[in-house]
Amino acid sequence: MSLQARVALQKGTLDLDSDIAADDNQVVVLLGPNAAGKTTLLRALAGLIPLAHGKVVLDGQVLEDPAAGVRVPPECRPVGVVFQDYLLFPHLSILENVAFGPRSRGVHRRAARKTAAEWLERVDLAACAAEKPRALSGGQAQRAALARALATEPRLLLLDEPLAAMDAGTRAEVRRELSRHLSSFSGTSLLVTHDPIEALTLADRLVVLEGGRVVQVGTPDELSAHPRSRYVAGLVGLNLFRGRGIGHVVELSGGQRIIAAETVPQEGDVFVVIPPSAVALHRTSPEGSRRNVWLGTAGALDVVGERIRVHVSGPMPLVAEVTPAAVAALHLGEGGPVFASVKATEVVVYTA
Amino acid sequence: MSERQDIRPETPAERRRAATSKLAVIAGDSIASKPLSREPIPWARSAEAAAQTAPARARRGGRAPFGFVPLAAIGVAFLALPLAALVVRAPWRHLTADLTAPGVLTALRLSLVCSLGALIVSILLGVPLAWLLARVPFRGRNVVRAFIVLPMVLPPVVGGVALLLAFGRNGIAGQWLDRAFGVTLPFTTAGAILAEAFVAMPFLVITVEAGLRAMDRRYEDAAATLGAGRWTTFRRVTLPLIAPALGAGAALCWARALGEFGATITFAGNLPGSTQTVPLAVYLALQSNPDAAITLSLVMLVVCLTVLIALRDRWFPSR
Numbered sequence: 001m002s003l004q005a006r007v008a009l010q011k012g013t014l015d016l017d018s019d020i021a022a023d024d025n026q027v028v029v030l031l032g033p034n035a036a037g038k039t040t041l042l043r044a045l046a047g048l049i050p051l052a053h054g055k056v057v058l059d060g061q062v063l064e065d066p067a068a069g070v071r072v073p074p075e076c077r078p079v080g081v082v083f084q085d086y087l088l089f090p091h092l093s094i095l096e097n098v099a100f101g102p103r104s105r106g107v108h109r110r111a112a113r114k115t116a117a118e119w120l121e122r123v124d125l126a127a128c129a130a131e132k133p134r135a136l137s138g139g140q141a142q143r144a145a146l147a148r149a150l151a152t153e154p155r156l157l158l159l160d161e162p163l164a165a166m167d168a169g170t171r172a173e174v175r176r177e178l179s180r181h182l183s184s185f186s187g188t189s190l191l192v193t194h195d196p197i198e199a200l201t202l203a204d205r206l207v208v209l210e211g212g213r214v215v216q217v218g219t220p221d222e223l224s225a226h227p228r229s230r231y232v233a234g235l236v237g238l239n240l241f242r243g244r245g246i247g248h249v250v251e252l253s254g255g256q257r258i259i260a261a262e263t264v265p266q267e268g269d270v271f272v273v274i275p276p277s278a279v280a281l282h283r284t285s286p287e288g289s290r291r292n293v294w295l296g297t298a299g300a301l302d303v304v305g306e307r308i309r310v311h312v313s314g315p316m317p318l319v320a321e322v323t324p325a326a327v328a329a330l331h332l333g334e335g336g337p338v339f340a341s342v343k344a345t346e347v348v349v350y351t352a
Numbered sequence: 353m354s355e356r357q358d359i360r361p362e363t364p365a366e367r368r369r370a371a372t373s374k375l376a377v378i379a380g381d382s383i384a385s386k387p388l389s390r391e392p393i394p395w396a397r398s399a400e401a402a403a404q405t406a407p408a409r410a411r412r413g414g415r416a417p418f419g420f421v422p423l424a425a426i427g428v429a430f431l432a433l434p435l436a437a438l439v440v441r442a443p444w445r446h447l448t449a450d451l452t453a454p455g456v457l458t459a460l461r462l463s464l465v466c467s468l469g470a471l472i473v474s475i476l477l478g479v480p481l482a483w484l485l486a487r488v489p490f491r492g493r494n495v496v497r498a499f500i501v502l503p504m505v506l507p508p509v510v511g512g513v514a515l516l517l518a519f520g521r522n523g524i525a526g527q528w529l530d531r532a533f534g535v536t537l538p539f540t541t542a543g544a545i546l547a548e549a550f551v552a553m554p555f556l557v558i559t560v561e562a563g564l565r566a567m568d569r570r571y572e573d574a575a576a577t578l579g580a581g582r583w584t585t586f587r588r589v590t591l592p593l594i595a596p597a598l599g600a601g602a603a604l605c606w607a608r609a610l611g612e613f614g615a616t617i618t619f620a621g622n623l624p625g626s627t628q629t630v631p632l633a634v635y636l637a638l639q640s641n642p643d644a645a646i647t648l649s650l651v652m653l654v655v656c657l658t659v660l661i662a663l664r665d666r667w668f669p670s671r
Binding site for chain 2 (some may be wrong): 090
């Protein structure tokens with residue numbers, strides 16, 4: 001593992017204590033809701049915030065160890081950062097911006113400018129070298145910020161919500177480019193985002209941070225199949241519950257019971273996943289083979305492609321995916337009581 | 353007096369808001385799989401409505417309370433009349449002769465030397481002080497800031513007396529300076545520079561502190577992550593970003609130093625050639641040669657007007 005870090009610190013109301021590990025040439029994505037501590041973690045790795053406890057080791061070099069009194073200041077760390085608003089120096093041209101890193105590290109002006117010109121060529125910004133940052137578009141500014149961070153040849157690249165400042169149209173295009181640049185970068189990349197599409201498409205490994213703690217680590221596929229928190233389940237669009245499983249039955253904390261087709265893998269604490277497409281809605285209590293039926297109230301409707309997601313509230317909150325025709329036939333737009341049923345064969349259970 | 357330098361015309365939050373309000377209008381089409389933040393459009397409508405009535409209100413004219421208009425007119429006259437009188441009664445015919453008289457030129461040269469000296473002292477001591485006040489949270493920071501502002505409000509003569517007690521021959525620091533280095537400050541040009549710096553430095557400190565507080569500190573973070581040490585960051589990133597605030601502070605400081613009278617005459621005396629700056633020369637000339645006094649006063653007026661005009665965008669932004 002080229003990056004091994006345990007970061008523990010207090011910042012305002014945030015209590016951050018998390019372990020991060022990453023390999024060379026790997027893109028690790030830090031995913032989480034707002035105020036989860038993702039940006040704080042990034043800033044701590046960059047050296048901009050001191051640790052209270054923990055240790056940061058990069059390529060065998062100890063960058064920070066409060067217990068041993070070791071703290072390498074940010075200007076001496078082989079770390080490059082692409083900030084959320086890019087923070088290109090407004091009073092310098094793009095070329096001078098990219099040359100800033102090498103020049104600060106002692107390279108002569110001409111050599112630094114040459115290196116900068118090469119990097120601008122690599123990110124396809126050679127034409128804008130003499131312009132000021134305010135003249136650039138969002139995508140161009142992001143590429144300039146990336147070139148600026150990479151010009152110092154860091155071992156660790158940190159990106160804080162690199163696509164947040166962009167509108168949906170340019171985001172897909174820039175995401176593809178970013179993916180290309182990251183795969184050609186030989187060091188480790190750590191990217192922070194709250195956008196699930198960004199996370200799932202760019203990540204080699206996903207680390208989910210919630211309330212300052214790491215909640216789940218895995219590949220995008222693992223997370224999609226087996227989410228371990230409501231937040232992740234919501235991101236990948238699944239219904240997630242946690243309860244005590246015995247035999248075919250999972251009992252939730254509120255007393256509701258979910259019946260699964262297979263016996264639980266191990267008696268005890270389990271997660272239950274119900275895909276929204278497996279939830280059927282009825283206005284009257286349904287008969288038939290379905291073993292899981294709950295009464296709730298139809299609430300908000302979301303359009304997803306050609307389907308509609310209905311949020312059902314009640315003792316068993318669920319998201320159901322139905323066709324627009326079904327919404328019309330059942331008058332679901334008006335709300336009101338509704339029965340939600342799930343076939344036991346559609347329920348997925350795994351150990352917590 | 354915000355120095356925030358945006359690198360794009362709109363912030364990301366504004367662009368997101370614009371995008372979501374556009375999407376809300378064409379809702380119903382299949383767009384995204386996650387629920388959009390529902391930004392209510394009514395806020396845009398009410399802002400539009402307010403903008404439409406504002407010009408109408410201005411056209412009607414503000415309804416001033418009874419008597420305000422004549423009182424305001426008297427106020428303008430009160431402030432403008434003395435300045436107008438200065439221009440009207442100036443001895444235009446022999447202005448050049450008056451300006452080039454030997455005593456006058458000496459006073460002008462001395463004023464320039466002393467005010468620039470005071471400016472240099474203010475920058476050398478004031479910028480680090482401003483940095484301390486803006487960036488380092490230490491106990492008693494507010495007390496220190498109050499002390500900094502004090503010379504701005506204190507009667508300058510009082511400042512001069514205080515300076516004598518500190519740096520005079522028998523002063524707290526003065527007697528040590530005299531004994532150890534043989535340095536005397538009162539009634540010397542250096543003393544005049546010190547007196548002017550005492551009253552003018554606060555202007556620089558306050559303005560630069562405001563500039564430092566207003567700038568986006570994340571640029572300094574960015575510089576650090578790129579490998580710039582503290583001094584490099586200050587030189588290449590912070591200074592250029594606070595340059596407007598520093599320039600305005602320096603202009604104010606210099607103008608104040610130029611016009612200082614009370615502290616200078618008390619601490620440095622009125623010695624022609626070494627401490628008789630223009631304000632002191634005017635005071636003296638008023639008794640013997642009023643024309644020279646008026647001419648010198650006119651010079652000071654022109655200088656102050658120039659500073660004000662140069663800084664007009666900072667203080668009186670045109671709407």
